Amino acid sequence: MKFLVDAQLPVRLSHLLKSLGYDTIHTKELFLQNATPDSEINAISLREQRIVITKDTDFWDSFYIRQEPYKLLLITTGNISNKELEALLLRNLAQLTELFLQYSLIEMNRDTVTVHQ
Numbered sequence: 001m002k003f004l005v006d007a008q009l010p011v012r013l014s015h016l017l018k019s020l021g022y023d024t025i026h027t028k029e030l031f032l033q034n035a036t037p038d039s040e041i042n043a044i045s046l047r048e049q050r051i052v053i054t055k056d057t058d059f060w061d062s063f064y065i066r067q068e069p070y071k072l073l074l075i076t077t078g079n080i081s082n083k084e085l086e087a088l089l090l091r092n093l094a095q096l097t098e099l100f101l102q103y104s105l106i107e108m109n110r111d112t113v114t115v116h117q
Helices: 011-019 038-048 058-066 082-099
Strands: 002-005 023-026 050-054 071-075 105-108 113-116
Touching: 002 011, 002 038, 011 023, 011 082, 038 050, 038 058, 058 071, 082 105, 082 113
Parallel strands: 002 023, 002 050, 050 071, 071 105
Antiparallel strands: 105 113
């Protein structure tokens, strides 16, 4: 499973996923770094079959309108510390990876993981 972590999320989230053995890049690693347009993030996601992890609801719209990106994890926690975000992801990672085998659009907040179809 491969991930692309968007600019609104910390680089350390990408490092965490890498340390767990996931092929993960952060937008900061791309040529235009955090200024990479959503269209390019979608293109990379499709080309490399990467799941975009973001807080940006523009990707939600893009997914419903154009089926881009490849797959999407939308984080809807509101303001959250990096430490809390990492703990939340770790707590739900096994479930998320299992769900992404069948589904393409998943939302995660502080309390629930929701599959959208």
